[in-house]
Amino acid sequence: MSSESVVIIGGGPAGLEVARGVAELGTPAVIVEQAAFLGGTPIAENYAALTPNFESAEVAMGRMIDRVNSNPLAEVRLESQVTACDGEAGDFRLTMTGPDGESTLECGAVVVATGFQHFDPGRETQMYGYYEFPDVLALQDLEAMLKEHNVVRPSNGQPPERICFVQCVGSRDRHIGNEYCSKVCCGVASKEAIEVRQQLPDCKVFIFYIDMRMYGYWENQIYWPAQEQYHVQYVKGIITEVLQKGDKLLVRGEDTTMGRPMEVLMDMVVLSVGMEPSRGTREMAKVLGIAQNKYGFIDAANPPLDTVSTSREGIFACGAALAPADLEDTVSSAGAAAMRAVVCARAGAGAAAR
Numbered sequence: 502m503s504s505e506s507v508v509i510i511g512g513g514p515a516g517l518e519v520a521r522g523v524a525e526l527g528t529p530a531v532i533v534e535q536a537a538f539l540g541g542t543p544i545a546e547n548y549a550a551l552t553p554n555f556e557s558a559e560v561a562m563g564r565m566i567d568r569v570n571s572n573p574l575a576e577v578r579l580e581s582q583v584t585a586c587d588g589e590a591g592d593f594r595l596t597m598t599g600p601d602g603e604s605t606l607e608c609g610a611v612v613v614a615t616g617f618q619h620f621d622p623g624r625e626t627q628m629y630g631y632y633e634f635p636d637v638l639a640l641q642d643l644e645a646m647l648k649e650h651n652v653v654r655p656s657n658g659q660p661p662e663r664i665c666f667v668q669c670v671g672s673r674d675r676h677i678g679n680e681y682c683s684k685v686c687c688g689v690a691s692k693e694a695i696e697v698r699q700q701l702p703d704c705k706v707f708i709f710y711i712d713m714r715m716y717g718y719w720e721n722q723i724y725w726p727a728q729e730q731y732h733v734q735y736v737k738g739i740i741t742e743v744l745q746k747g748d749k750l751l752v753r754g755e756d757t758t759m760g761r762p763m764e765v766l767m768d769m770v771v772l773s774v775g776m777e778p779s780r781g782t783r784e785m786a787k788v789l790g791i792a793q794n795k796y797g798f799i800d801a802a803n804p805p806l807d808t809v810s811t812s813r814e815g816i817f818a819c820g821a822a823l824a825p826a827d828l829e830d831t832v833s834s835a836g837a838a839a840m841r842a843v844v845c846a847r848a849g850a851g852a853a854a855r
């Protein structure tokens with residue numbers, strides 16, 4: 502691989518879109534992916550349908566993967582990791598480990614697309630019983646059930662009659678240091694609520710929220726249909742704990758519209774967990790020597806007008822490695838990173854590519 506190529510670390514939606522863009526611009530692209538498959542978190546975590554169009558995640562990711570696999574200028578190295586990075590913009594040498602042992606890759610630019618991980622709802626401040634009560638799930642657990650068309654209570658294998666979502670778990674929370682909004686979870690919870698109502702029309706579905714944050718067109722595409730067509734019930738309130746009561750879950754908190762305590766019984770509780778930087782994002786920042794923000798996401802060097810440059814020239818970042826992002830944000834920043842990386846790789850060593 503020549504130094505005119507671009508190496509992309511991570512083969513999720515962001516990395517796939519970068520590889521496609523770089524290769525379509527006529528520059529060789531190499532994806533280095535640690536997993537044994539492409540498609541990122543939507544595939545690894547078995548997401549069902551995607552917002553806003555309810556297309557199967559597998560089909561949508563499959564389309565992105567096909568575009569990369571069918572381009573002769575794009576190469577994919579699975580089960581591989583970058584362990585060191587020497588050189589400068591236009592002339593990097595990456596050390597890699599993979600199934601065939603250690604190797605070196607030369608490239609002109611690097612794009613970090615290492616993504617996110619779900620917030621762990623079992624952390625000490627979280628009183629929702631995620632690891633104690635089988636019928637307490639997280640968004641991604643319900644995604645896997647919806648994908649299988651098998652939404653049942655893990656405790657007894659029966660379809661639930663009442664499900665509630667608890668919003669902002671692990672986001673907008675100063676106690677744990679995640680003050681940011683994770684951006685996707687209001688839309689994803691509403692989308693999952695619709696899918697539950699489609700698959701189990703007799704099941705009552707509630708969403709307990711601080712305030713609903715539907716970015717862009719999602720309000721009209723997901724929020725209003727959830728209420729008007731599917732009769733999902735949105736309740737403004739803060740949930741403080743979940744307890745087992747007989748074979749039900751007791752959800753306790755405050756109804757903030759009425760300003761009074763609230764206790765309701767549910768069959769299943771779904772925690773709308775937020776997005777945190779993946780372990781790979783944190784590790785790559787150190788290996789590549791690029792700055793992270795206080796949450797561990799990669800720090801974009803010059804926002805708001807340049808969102809993909811990092812603190813090291815010739816190394817770019819995109820997608821959920823930068824911040825919580827939906828697929829539209831992810832693919833948009835990936836396109837920008839592809840364009841910047843190609844310019845840098847073509848300019849070669851010593852050129853001012855920024």
Ligand SMILES: Cc1cc2nc3c(=O)[nH]c(=O)nc-3n(C[C@H](O)[C@H](O)[C@H](O)COP(=O)(O)OP(=O)(O)OC[C@H]3O[C@@H](n4cnc5c(N)ncnc54)[C@H](O)[C@@H]3O)c2cc1C
Pocket residue numbers: 510511512513514515516533534535536539540541542543548550551552553581582583614615616617618619640641644685689692775776779780781782784785819820821822826827828829831
């Ligand atoms: C529950 C849930 C549901 C969602 N549903 C939707 C939806 O319906 N619509 C929507 O628009 N958005 C949705 N999102 C957001 C969407 O998942 C993200 O926008 C998208 O996955 C971000 O893509 P990415 O490639 O940046 O990161 P990821 O999807 O996390 O992919 C990162 C990739 O990098 C790889 N990697 C990590 N570290 C390394 C390393 N060191 N070396 C090599 N490879 C590495 C990983 O294995 C992975 O393949 C959802 C999010 C959540 C939490």
Ligand code: SF4
Pocket residue numbers: 668669670672673681682683684685686687688712713714773775
């Ligand atoms: S998107 Fe909604 S649930 Fe997620 S952090 Fe923001 S306000 Fe909370």
